[in-house]
Amino acid sequence: MHPYRSHTCGALTSDTVGQTVRLSGWVHRKRDHGGVLFVDLRDHYGLTQIVADVDSPALAVLEGLRVESVVTIDGVVKARAAGTINANLPTGAIEVYARGATVLSAAEELPMPVAGEQEYPEDIRLRYRFLDLRRDTLHANIVRRTKVISAMRRKMEGIGFTEYSTPILTASSPEGARDFLVPSRIHAGKFYALPQAPQQYKQLLMVAGFDRYFQIAPCFRDEDPRADRLPGEFYQLDLEMSFVTQEEVWETMEPVIGSIFEDFADGKQVTPTGQFPRIAYDDAMLKYGSDKPDLRNPLIITDVSHHFAASGFGLFERIVGSGGVVRAIPAPGTAEKSRKFFDEMNEWARAEGHAGLGYVTRKAGEFGGPIAKNHGSEGMAALYDELGLGADDGLFFAAGKPEQAAKLAGLARNRVGDLLGLIERDAFRLCWIVDFPFYEWDEDNKKVEFAHNPFSMPQGGIDALNNADPLTIKAFQYDLVCNGFEIASGSIRNQSPETMVRAFEIVGLSKADVEERFGGLYRAFQYGAPPHGGMAAGVDRIVMLVCGAQNLREISLFPMNQRAEDLLMGAPAPAELRQLRELSIRVAEAVKT
Numbered sequence: 001m002h003p004y005r006s007h008t009c010g011a012l013t014s015d016t017v018g019q020t021v022r023l024s025g026w027v028h029r030k031r032d033h034g035g036v037l038f039v040d041l042r043d044h045y046g047l048t049q050i051v052a053d054v055d056s057p058a059l060a061v062l063e064g065l066r067v068e069s070v071v072t073i074d075g076v077v078k079a080r081a082a083g084t085i086n087a088n089l090p091t092g093a094i095e096v097y098a099r100g101a102t103v104l105s106a107a108e109e110l111p112m113p114v115a116g117e118q119e120y121p122e123d124i125r126l127r128y129r130f131l132d133l134r135r136d137t138l139h140a141n142i143v144r145r146t147k148v149i150s151a152m153r154r155k156m157e158g159i160g161f162t163e164y165s166t167p168i169l170t171a172s173s174p175e176g177a178r179d180f181l182v183p184s185r186i187h188a189g190k191f192y193a194l195p196q197a198p199q200q201y202k203q204l205l206m207v208a209g210f211d212r213y214f215q216i217a218p219c220f221r222d223e224d225p226r227a228d229r230l231p232g233e234f235y236q237l238d239l240e241m242s243f244v245t246q247e248e249v250w251e252t253m254e255p256v257i258g259s260i261f262e263d264f265a266d267g268k269q270v271t272p273t274g275q276f277p278r279i280a281y282d283d284a285m286l287k288y289g290s291d292k293p294d295l296r297n298p299l300i301i302t303d304v305s306h307h308f309a310a311s312g313f314g315l316f317e318r319i320v321g322s323g324g325v326v327r328a329i330p331a332p333g334t335a336e337k338s339r340k341f342f343d344e345m346n347e348w349a350r351a352e353g354h355a356g357l358g359y360v361t362r363k364a365g366e367f368g369g370p371i372a373k374n375h376g377s378e379g380m381a382a383l384y385d386e387l388g389l390g391a392d393d394g395l396f397f398a399a400g401k402p403e404q405a406a407k408l409a410g411l412a413r414n415r416v417g418d419l420l421g422l423i424e425r426d427a428f429r430l431c432w433i434v435d436f437p438f439y440e441w442d443e444d445n446k447k448v449e450f451a452h453n454p455f456s457m458p459q460g461g462i463d464a465l466n467n468a469d470p471l472t473i474k475a476f477q478y479d480l481v482c483n484g485f486e487i488a489s490g491s492i493r494n495q496s497p498e499t500m501v502r503a504f505e506i507v508g509l510s511k512a513d514v515e516e517r518f519g520g521l522y523r524a525f526q527y528g529a530p531p532h533g534g535m536a537a538g539v540d541r542i543v544m545l546v547c548g549a550q551n552l553r554e555i556s557l558f559p560m561n562q563r564a565e566d567l568l569m570g571a572p573a574p575a576e577l578r579q580l581r582e583l584s585i586r587v588a589e590a591v592k593t
Contacts, residue, residue, distance in 0.1 A: 289410020
């Protein structure tokens with residue numbers, strides 16, 4: 001017999017009753033029933049109940065062990081009594097009567113529990129991540145993550161893509177975040193950068209004639225952490241295609257991403273492939289107040305500025321007259337809600353940093369609230385008719401500058417939908433956001449900047465760059481969104497050297513700057529570059545969604561904490577003086593602020 005196991009802890013069934021077996025694993029739980037000890041033995045594959053009584057030599061060994069000790073059990077498989085069968089456990093019809101037990105590794109007192117799913121402080125969980133990873137939900141999430149990645153690879157290979165690995169040590173690239181820099185020992189005073197994305201390399205692969213590339217690519221960005229973005233590193237399904245339009249990219253990748261959700265949906269509805277809505281960026285910002293709309297929420301925001309342009313309601317009239325807007329967010333079926341519901345929404349808006357959230361109540365056709373009083377019943381009735389609202393529906397208003405009003409309206413839409421129970425909880429609703437602006441105004445620096453990917457093709461090409469207002473130019477750029485999360489982003493690329501130079505000139509970079517900073521790509525475009533485009537889908541966010549997790553730490557093996565620290569390995573850490581000397585680096589004192 002194998003020195004450690006004849007079976008795994010998830011393999012024994014009624015068919016194995018009577019067999020002599022050997023199992024190895026961790027002591028998950030112990031239950032002492034007075035002369036009979038029950039031990040749940042756990043390994044990666046499952047859990048088996050072990051029984052040791054006073055006649056078993058294993059009893060004395062197991063009694064003194066702490067949970068999470070590693071043991072080998074020799075015993076006989078027995079059928080459980082009818083009343084003790086656990087139908088929720090694959091091995092629930094049997095138990096193993098222990099004839100012997102060998103301690104492979106005794107556990108000290110645990111700093112955190114493994115059995116159960118109780119909340120525990122994050123710093124302890126991350127410091128003892130090897131224990132945390134033994135817990136059922138997190139362990140299952142990591143396994144599911146590997147299955148999602150395997151499915152991605154199979155599906156991409158199945159439609160003619162080939163996986164290529166791009167460099168990790170590279171040059172800095174303008175992806176919208178800070179680079180992680182790696183000092184060069186050989187070239188003193190010079191630095192590599194860890195790739196924020198394989199953007200330039202995958203475009204160079206298209207120029208080199210590889211046609212359909214993909215990679216499960218590690219990406220590195222020195223960003224502040226948040227729930228849907230880990231500090232340091234993340235992984236994406238990166239891909240690029242030659243001789244394609246953006247419609248062909250959508251048609252190619254919609255079945256791949258859609259089927260990933262279908263494969264791991266566990267009964268949840270998924271937007272059917274071929275039916276992902278395509279929503280223009282401007283429409284998304286108007287109707288949903290976000291370029292990452294949660295389409296499980298049926299509420300639609302409407303611009304109602306024209307109702308207040310000359311309404312006599314001074315506050316809204318002044319806002320509209322000064323170039324602002326008024327956006328309306330419906331609150332259906334709120335006739336039975338108290339005034340407190342509406343007042344608390346207003347207080348919530350103030351807590352979010354906004355001036356407030358106006359509202360109108362309506363019950364049995366009667367309007368209530370200060371806005372209705374100022375706007376008048378006739379004016380409110382006309383507004384309600386236009387919006388298709390009923391006699392018992394409330395209405396919230398976000399007013400101000402267009403960007404501020406859109407943001408508040410979007411947040412209010414999410415909150416109202418949640419509070420009123422309108423959001424589909426068992427669905428994955430996907431859509432494409434298209435026609436992003438190519439440029440945006442940087443208020444801090446008083447200049448035009450790229451809104452997103454600087455390597456995208458502007459709609460209208462070089463003619464638009466030469467003749468149109470930059471802030472009106474759209475890009476052949478698109479995002480894929482699911483349940484309020486951006487899960488992929490891509491574009492048709494700008495493969496013309498002249499168009500590339502002109503695009504960067506508008507943000508203040510010269511031709512010489514382009515040649516210096518993006519010399520490899522710029523040179524490549526002068527030697528026959530095919531039209532090409534692609535996208536990158538966030539592996540971590542997709543896994544988070546299909547696992548139903550609320551935080552990326554719940555689907556990542558060894559994540560950092562909110563301060564970008566690896567508590568398990570003790571990173572970041574000071575370098576030794578010898579290392580700094582080899583790199584020709586001197587550490588400066590931090591500037592006090």
